[in-house]
Structures are given as C-alpha cells and as structure tokens.
Amino acid sequence: MNFGLRLKLSIMMVLQYAVWGAWAVPLASYMSGPLGFDGASVGWVYSTTAIAAIISPFFIGMVADRYFSTERCLGVFHLIGALFLYLASKTGSGEVTYLFSIMLLYSLCYMPTIALTNSLSFRNMSKPDQQFPGVRVFGTIGWILIGWVIGFKLFGLEEISAQPLLMASGLSVALGIFCFFLPHTPPMETASDVLGILTKPLGMLKDRAFAIFVVVSFLISIVLAFYYQLANPFLHAIEAPNPQALQTIGQLMEMILLPFLPWFIYRLGIRWTIMIGMVAWCIRYLIFSTGSVWPVALIGLPLHGVCFDFFFVTSQIYVDEESPDDIRASAQGFLALVTLGLGMFIGNLLAGSTVDSATVDGVINWTKVWLVPSGERFFPSSCF
Numbered sequence: 001m002n003f004g005l006r007l008k009l010s011i012m013m014v015l016q017y018a019v020w021g022a023w024a025v026p027l028a029s030y031m032s033g034p035l036g037f038d039g040a041s042v043g044w045v046y047s048t049t050a051i052a053a054i055i056s057p058f059f060i061g062m063v064a065d066r067y068f069s070t071e072r073c074l075g076v077f078h079l080i081g082a083l084f085l086y087l088a089s090k091t092g093s094g095e096v097t098y099l100f101s102i103m104l105l106y107s108l109c110y111m112p113t114i115a116l117t118n119s120l121s122f123r124n125m126s127k128p129d130q131q132f133p134g135v136r137v138f139g140t141i142g143w144i145l146i147g148w149v150i151g152f153k154l155f156g157l158e159e160i161s162a163q164p165l166l167m168a169s170g171l172s173v174a175l176g177i178f179c180f181f182l183p184h185t186p187p188m189e190t191a192s193d194v195l196g197i198l199t200k201p202l203g204m205l206k207d208r209a210f211a212i213f214v215v216v217s218f219l220i221s222i223v224l225a226f227y228y229q230l231a232n233p234f235l236h237a238i239e240a241p242n243p244q245a246l247q248t249i250g251q252l253m254e255m256i257l258l259p260f261l262p263w264f265i266y267r268l269g270i271r272w273t274i275m276i277g278m279v280a281w282c283i284r285y286l287i288f289s290t291g292s293v294w295p296v297a298l299i300g301l302p303l304h305g306v307c308f309d310f311f312f313v314t315s316q317i318y319v320d321e322e323s324p325d326d327i328r329a330s331a332q333g334f335l336a337l338v339t340l341g342l343g344m345f346i347g348n349l350l351a352g353s354t355v356d357s358a359t360v361d362g363v364i365n366w367t368k369v370w371l372v373p374s375g376e377r378f379f380p381s382s383c384f
Contacts, residue, residue, distance in 0.1 A: 001124075001125055001126055001127075001131050005124060005183065006131075006134075006135065008181070008182055008183070009120075009121050009124070009135045009182075010135055010138040011138075011178065012074075012117060012120075012121075012175070012178065012179070012182060013117065013121075013135055013136060013137075013138040013139040013142060014138045014139065014141060014142035014145070015142060015171055015174060015175040015178065016113065016114070016117050016139055016142065016175065017139035017140065017142040017143045018142035018143065018145060018146040018171055019078070019081075019110070019168050019171045019172050019175060020110070020143070020168075021142065021143035021144075021146045021147055022146045022150065022164050022165075022167045022168035022171060023085065023088075023164050023165050023167075023168040024049075024228065025147065025150075025164075025232050025244050025247060026150060026159045026160065026164045026232055026243075026244055027045070027046075027164070027165070028042050028046065028229050028230065028232055028233050029159065029160045029232050029233045029236050029243075030160050030161060030162070030164070031045060031099070032233055032355075033160050033236075034093070034160065034161070035091060035092075035093055035094065035095075035099075036093050036094050037094070037096055038352075038355075038356055039351075039352040039353060039354070039355030039356040039359065040349070040352045040353055040356055041096040041100075041352070042229065042352050042355070043229065043348045043349045043350070043351055043352020043353065043355075044096070044100050044348075044349065044352065045096075045099055045100050045103050046225070046228070046229045046348040046351075046352075047344075047345050047348040047349055048100065048103040048104040048106070048107040049107045049110075049111060049344070050225075050340065050341055050342070050343075050344040050345035050347075050348060051104060051107065051341075051345060052104070052107035052108045052110070052111035052112075053111050053336065053337070053340040053341040053344070054337060054341035054342065054345070055108065055111075056108070056111040056112040056114075056115065057115070057333050057336070057337060059108075059112055067187060068187060069184060069185055069186050069187065070116050070119055070120045070123070070185040071120060071179050071180060071182040071183065071184060071185055072179075072180065073112075073113075073116055074113055074116050074117065074120070074175075074176075074179040074182070075176050075177070075179035075180045076176070077109045077110070077112060077113050077116075077176075078109070078110075078113065078172045078173075078175045078176035078179060079172070079173065079176035079177075080109050081106050081109035081110050081172050081176075082169045082170070082172035082173040082176060083169075084102050084103075084105050084106035084109065085106055085165050085166075085168050085169035085172060086165075086166065086169040087102050088102045088103055088106065088165050089162040089163075089165035089166050089169065090162075091162075118132075118136075119185075120182060120183070120185050121135055121136075123185050124183045124185065133258075137255060137258075140251050140254060140255055141255075143248070143251055144248040144251050144252065146167070146171075147244050147245055147247060147248040147251075148245050148248060149167075150163075150164050150167065150244050150245075151242040151243065151244035151245025151246065151247075151248070152242055152245050153242075159243065159244055160236070201323070201331045201334040204322065204323065204331065207322075210322055213315075213318065214335075214338060216278075217315060217335065217338060217339050217343070218338050218339065218342065218343045219343070220278060220281070220311065220339075220343070221338070221339035221340065221342075221343025221344055221347060222343050222344075222346050222347035222350060223281070223285075223347060223372075223373035224281075224307075224343070224344065224347060225343075225344050225346075225347025225348045225350070225351050226285070226347065226350075226351045226354075226369075226370075226372070226373040227284075227304070227373075229348055229351045229352070230351055230355065230369065231247060231288075232244060232247065233364075234288065234291075234297070234366055234369075234370075235247070235294065235297070237364065237366060238291060238293070238294045238297060238366070239294060240294035240297065240298070241294075246298065246301060247301060247304075249298075249301040249302050249304075250301050250302065250303075250304025250305055250308075251304070251305070252302075252305070253302040253303075253304065253305025253306065254304065254305035254308050254309055255305075256305065257305050257306065257309045257310075258309050258313065261273075261309050261310070261313060261314065264276075264310070265314060265317065270314055270317065270318045270321070273310050273314045274310065274311055274314050274315060274318070276306065276310045277306060277307050277308075277309070277310030277311030277312075277314065278311060280303045280306040280307045280310065281303070281307045281311070281373075282374050283300075283303060284300040284303040284304070284307065285300075285370045285371075285373045285374035286370070286371075286374045287299050287300035287303075288300050288366070288370040289366070289367045289369075289370035289371050289374060290367070291366040291367050291370065312339075315335065316332060316335070319331050319332055319335050320332070350372075351373075354368075354369055354372050355369060
C-alpha cells in the first residue's frame with residue numbers, strides 16, 4: 001500500500017469517527033439540559049443507532065454490495081446525513097418525537113458507513129491483516145481530536161448546545177465530498193449473503209461455550225449503553241472540568257493497551273482476558289457510584305480502554321478462532337447484530353428509565369444509577 005492510499009484511508013477514518021464523536025458524547029447533556037428531555041426520551045433518541053445497527057447489515061447486503069461502488073455510497077450517505085444533523089440542531093425544547101425521527105433517519109445513513117469504510121479499506125489493501133490496524137487507529141484519533149476541540153471549547157464551541165451537532169454536520173459534509181476522491185471500489189461480483197448473517201452462525205450456538213459467550217456478550221452490551229449515554233451528563237453533574245475532553249482518556253488508554261493485547265491473550269488465554277474486561281467494567285461503574293468528587297470518578301475513565309480492548313477486541317478474535325472458515329464474516333456480523341444492535345437498544349432504553357427512577361425533584365441520584373449496571377455486570381461475569 002503506497003503512501004498516498006494510506007493517507008486517504010487514514011483521513012477517511014479520522015473524519016468517520018470525528019463525525020460520530022462530535023455529537024454522540026455531548027448530546028445526552030444537551031437533551032437533558034436545555035431541551036428538557038426526561039431520561040426515557042434521551043434513551044429513545046440514543047437507541048436510534050442501535051435500531052440502525054440492526055437494519056444496516058441487511059441494507060448493505062441487498063443494496064450497497066450489489067449495485068453501487070463503495071466510495072459513492074459513502075459520499076451520498078454522509079452528505080444526506082449532514083442534512084439530518086443540521087435539522088437535529090434545530091430541535092426545540094421538548095420536541096422529543098421530532099429529534100427521535102431525525103436521529104433515526106441520520107443513523108440509518110451513518111451506521112452502514114462503519115462497515116463500508118472497513119470494506120473499502122480491506123479491498124484496497126494488499127495485506128489487510130497487517131495494514132488495517134494502522135489505518136483504523138486513526139478513527140480513534142479522530143474521536144479524541146474532536147473530543148478535545150469540543151471539550152476544551154476551541155473555536156468558541158459550547159458543549160451543552162446545538163453547536164456539536166452543527167460541527168458534526170460540517171464534518172459530515174467534508175467527509176461526504178472527500179469520499180468521492182477515494183479509490184474506486186466497484187460492487188462485489190458476489191454480493192453479501194444477507195440472510196447468512198443470521199442463519200449461518202446459528203449452528204455454532206449448539207456449542208455450549210459459544211452459546212454462553214453470545215448470551216454474556218448480549219448482557220454486557222446492555223450495560224455498556226449506560227456509559228455511552230450517561231457518562232457525559234454525570235461528569236457535568238459532578239462539575240468535572242471539560243467533560244468531553246476528559247472522556248477521551250478512555251480512548252487514549254485504548255490505544256496504549258491495544259499493542260499489548262496479544263501478549264495478554266498469549267499469557268492468560270482468551271477466556272481470562274475477556275474476564276478482565278468484564279471485571280474492569282464492573283469496577284468502573286462502582287467507582288462512578290461514589291459520585292461525589294470528580295477526581296475519584298476520574299479514576300474510572302481510563303478503565304474504558306481496558307473494557308473495550310479486553311472484551312470487545314478479544315471477543316472478535318475469539319469469534320474468528322471459533323468460526324469455520326466459510327462463515328467467519330457472518331459470525332462477526334452476527335456478533336455485531338447481537339451487541340451493537342439488540343443489546344445496545346435495550347441498554348439505552350434501560351439507562352434512560354433508570355435515570356428517571358433515580359430522579360427526585362429534578363435531582364439525579366447518580367449512586368443509584370451506576371449501581372444498576374455494576375450489579376448487572378456481575379451476573380454475566382459469573383456466568384462466563
């Protein structure tokens with residue numbers, strides 16, 4: 001892979017995840033603050049990405065893989081998505097149905113692009129297994145950079161406002177235009193097997209160990225939604241400085257730990273490595289449940305890197321090793337459907353309702369909120 005191609009793919013990844021990070025982190029604080037949404041409403045809006053994650057694999061298999069070049073699909077999706085983000089920024093106080101509808105339409109545009117950016121990268125690399133990690137890491141860098149821009153209020157940006165949505169819209173326009181200059185990647189001669197995402201891996205559930213793994217992954221993804229939806233409002237509530245910037249500590253730790261992950265897997269085995277990730281999540285939520293002083297809660301933020309690398313990345317490796325060669329791609333798609341789709345959908349709704357039940361006279365009892373996912377995390381850990 002030459003330098004020019006690597007540069008284009010790296011810029012694509014930076015923008016791809018900067019768009020997502022720009023709105024996904026602060027939106028809950030904006031909805032629960034100036035827009036006056038209750039917890040359940042916030043949960044429904046955040047569930048739109050999960051709904052789209054369930055639908056997008058089938059759309060990609062039926063349309064994107066069959067009829068259109070990948071770079072054009074990406075360009076069109078991001079340009080249309082930019083319009084929806086702009087419309088989302090115009091949401092008025094209490095307009096829950098409006099924002100839910102707009103963000104669902106946006107998510108249906110954005111979520112397919114995650115798989116499409118990966119696919120475009122793989123198809124233009126000579127050695128994807130060696131070259132892709134070095135390109136994908138720029139996605140994490142993009143998430144971190146936009147977190148610093150918004151969190152440190154650079155360019156006069158305010159975190160709890162519509163400005164992050166407008167920033168995301170502008171970045172989406174830039175990415176949409178840039179995508180048309182990416183390498184031409186025509187439709188596959190053999191399109192994706194849409195139903196295979198569900199049907200092919202089901203036979204693996206006959207293996208008791210794999211079935212337990214899928215159930216545990218589903219349960220863990222439910223409580224994962226608590227962090228993505230509630231960490232930013234929580235940090236604002238305890239008056240932590242620059243909350244969105246602080247949250248990038250988790251992504252920085254993710255980048256630091258990832259190169260050492262093969263060593264942990266070799267020394268401990270996949271099962272214990274995954275277990276460390278699950279326990280780290282439980283510890284993080286218990287730390288958050290102390291909730292009174294932000295430096296204490298700050299200790300839990302770096303654990304995001306442990307949780308993500310040791311569970312999600314290792315889980316992908318586990319699925320790859322356990323799957324027969326002819327269904328590996330379908331097995332990974334099935335795992336994403338169970339976790340990022342079904343699990344996150346239920347988790348976002350549960351997180352929202354938990355906030356409502358822990359709110360008295362407009363004040364959220366964050367200890368009660370964080371004890372819910374920490375307790376639920378213990379159950380799948382003991383099962384595994």
